[in-house]
Amino acid sequence: MKEILTNDEIDALLDLFQNEGMPDELEGVEEFGPDAVAFRRGGDVSPLDLLKPNRFTREQILAISRIQEMVARKLGGTVSDRLRLDASCDCVGVEQQRFSTWLSLLDNPIGVYLLESQQAETPMIMTISADLLYGAVDRILGGSGVVAALPKDLSEAEHTVSDAVVVPILDQLMAGLSEIFPIQAKIVARHTNPAMAQVLPLQEVVLSLHFQVAGNPLLGDIRVAIPYSVIEPHLESLSKSRYLTVAQRSGEFRGVLAKTLGLVELGVAIELGTAEISLADLLSLSVGDVITLPTHPGDDIEVPVQGHGKFRGRIGVQGGRYGARILSVLDNGDAA
Known part of the structure; x- marks a missing residue:
């Protein structure tokens, strides 16, 4: 037809x-x-906003973030071990972006690594900032890691040297992704020009992972772009991830929280009443004067906690002391 x-x-x-x-x-x-x-x-249609890359839910991003925090700690240990220095690594960003937005964040020069995997038809990309990459090469070759001037490119021999730290970094990143789905990737191309990273459509939605490595004298970023099409078939398993289900257990920390907060002291002040007097009376007040209040024993009042009305009470006297009997708990809309 x-x-x-x-x-x-x-x-x-x-x-x-x-x-x-x-x-x-x-x-x-x-x-x-x-x-x-x-x-x-003849079927259901779900609306799709083509302008906003909202492919992952907030819970999925949260679970992936927890995984990457674990990866960051291992990356810090890997860099410390390979470069023989005290280094740390933090995961500073896990978000979904258009590939064009991700590309705009890259510096020039920068280490660009194209990744391929048998478990993914679309390539992935890893970048390492030039300061960190060139400093690592200098450190491996016996230098201090301080690079006075950044070269525009690395030689084939320098790329081979840098693999001593780049490949273990990639292994840790893939181990983190394996918490979502089984995957192994290898480096198929190396560049130092960010223009060579344009291997995906600019409107493609990618999962962006951003790590920051700090270790005297090295400081730099590691970024990873994973196409949404690579992760999409495995999002169902992500909803069952231990990193997500642990956080969703209802009341898991309720007992500990109640025990801890039970010792916190709160201020409770009961206002017995208010009175209006003229300015002349106010100016003439002296010691011994009495201001009468409109409230009486047995009247209902509001009992505030930390300045906010929480209970309805009744004024009374017990054992020669003024007090208030709690009658009910106020809803948020009932508080004055």
Whole structure:
């Protein structure tokens, strides 16, 4: 069946609508809305905002962030071991971005590594900032790690030397992703020009992982871009991840929290009443004067906690002391 109408067929279709009106089966269906598409295709249609890369849920991003925090600690240990210095690593960002946005964050020069995996049809990308990469090469070769001037490119021999730290870094990153789905990746290309990283469509949604390594004298960033299409088939397993389910256990820390907060002291001040006096009376007040209040024993009052009304009480006297009997708990809307 052909999908394009001829001019004569279009004219005939317009005449049909003008002379006979809208067919009964199309009544109530919006012309370009999701209902119209669902009607024509016989299925449900979910709205998709093409301008915002919202492919991952907040819970999924949270679970991935927890995994990457674990990866960051291992990366710090890897860098320390390989470069023989005291280094730390933090995961400073896990977010979903357009690939064009991710590319705009890259410096020039920068170490660009194209990654391929048998478990993914689309390539992934890892970048290491030039300061960290060149400093690592200098450190491995016996230097201090301080690079006075950044070269525009690394020689093949320098790339081979840098692999002593780059490959273990990649192994730790893949181990973190293996918490989501089994994956192993290898480096298939190395560049120092960020323009060579444009291996994905600019509108492709990627999961961006951002790590920052700090160790005197080295300081730099490690970034990873993982296409959404690589992770999408495995998002169902992510919802069952131990990093997500542990956080969702209802009341897991309730006992510890109640025991800790139970020792916190709170201020409770009961206002017995208010009175209005003239400015002249205020100025003439002296020691011994009495200001009468409109409240009496037995009147209902509001009992505030930390300045906010929480209870309804009744004024009374017990054992020669003024007090308030709690009558009810106030809802947020009941507080004055």
